[in-house]
Amino acid sequence: MLEDQREKQLIKKAKSGDESSFESLILGCQNRAYNIAYRYLKNEEDAMDALQESFIKIFRHLHKFKEDSRFDTWVYRIVVNTCNDMLRKNNNRKTTDSIYKVEDDKETIMEIPDNTSAPEEVYEKKEKSNEILSGLDKLSIDQKEIVILRDVQGFSYEEISDILDCSIGTVKSRLNRARLRLREILLEQN
Structure with a gap:
């Protein structure tokens, strides 16, 4: 009950432009949102891109959030839709991961846990x-x-x-x- 009231206060402040309230709201559901994106896209970079794109959409459209559902549920819906959009756009794209990384002419090897x-x-x-x-x-x-x-x-x-x-x-x-x-x-x- 107290958590719902706190969420409503944060939403109200965030809608009026308080960035720290928006950040608090996002931090509360960020990990699960990332996990959803990762399960959909099966790639860390793509999942992070989807998450970033989702959070931008959420920030831009926060005033449209009607508060008839929980904030995190609304966030997850946006993440799912963003992932579906990315999958449609990149339907034929194949990705591969390498255990070698070359950056600034330095080669590093990814550590594999035992x-x-x-x-x-x-x-x-x-x-x-x-x-x-x-x-x-x-x-x-x-x-x-x-x-x-x-x-x-x-x-x-x-x-x-x-x-x-x-x-x-x-x-x-x-x-x-x-x-x-x-x-x-x-x-x-x-």
Whole structure:
């Protein structure tokens, strides 16, 4: 209850131009927003770009926030939409990561942390993770976003309903269809 009142005060101040209030609001949901962007775009730089673009949109359109949902839910909706826009724009773009980095004619090697799990366990987990990520890529955008929001990010049905601006029943049916489709895809891969 006190948290809701504090959020409303911060929103009111931010709408009147108080940058520190806006910053406080953003800091409260920044990590989860980044995780959403990263799960969508699978690249740190792209996720950071999406986050930056989202925060600019949020700052510019804060006066349009009606406060009929929580602020962080509104932020996540904007992040999801921004990621979807970026995916549409970059649909054919492929990215690769290198373990070498050259900057100012100096070459550095990325450090790889030592995993305590046995190599075969690590391989098995990675393979399973890659299969799921590959399966997610074969889902439609609507199905992919609902699975990411619920099963990866752990949002409640109510929060997803607010983020996607649809009914809870729609969320549940979309999620059920998306999970069934993902299961079909995973079974086809094996």
